[in-house]
Structures are given as structure tokens and as C-alpha cells.
Amino acid sequence: MPTFDVLFVNWDGCVIGVSDISWSVTVEAEFKSDAVELALEAARLVNHQTGMPPHGIRVSEEQLRRLAYVIDPNRRPPLTSRST
Numbered sequence: 001m002p003t004f005d006v007l008f009v010n011w012d013g014c015v016i017g018v019s020d021i022s023w024s025v026t027v028e029a030e031f032k033s034d035a036v037e038l039a040l041e042a043a044r045l046v047n048h049q050t051g052m053p054p055h056g057i058r059v060s061e062e063q064l065r066r067l068a069y070v071i072d073p074n075r076r077p078p079l080t081s082r083s084t
Contacts, residue, residue, distance in 0.1 A: 001028045005071040006039035023053045032070050
């Protein structure tokens, strides 16, 4: 089953160099839509317990959905190893 990295980022803040929300989770799912739902479950827990990193901001369900960005596992750069 593929793994998806799902980022929760306030991209508007990134434009000016400061993001008030930046958190990610890796989930296993068959489809991108399933990955989003699994990631949202984890994000809801973090949001409820401590607020979203790095500043502990609590956001609405709608905002969590807007912040979610899925990295396609087929477009991830390959891992490389360096020998010294």
C-alpha cells in the first residue's frame, strides 16, 4: 500500500516567510482521498490537544481541510545515500 505525506501548512504565511501552522503526518492508504481523511483524523487530535504546531493555534475543521496538502508518492524524490 502506498504511503502519503500529508502536510498541514498555512501557505499564505509561507509567502511572507512565516507560517503560523506547519505540521505533517505520513499515512498508508490506497488512494489520495483516503490519505487525506486519515491525516485529518490525526490532525484533529493534535488540534484538539495542543493546537497546530508550531504555535499551538487551534483551527476549525474547515481550516484543517484547507491546510491539507498531499504529496504524491510517485513524485517524491528518490532517497539517495552518500558514502564517505
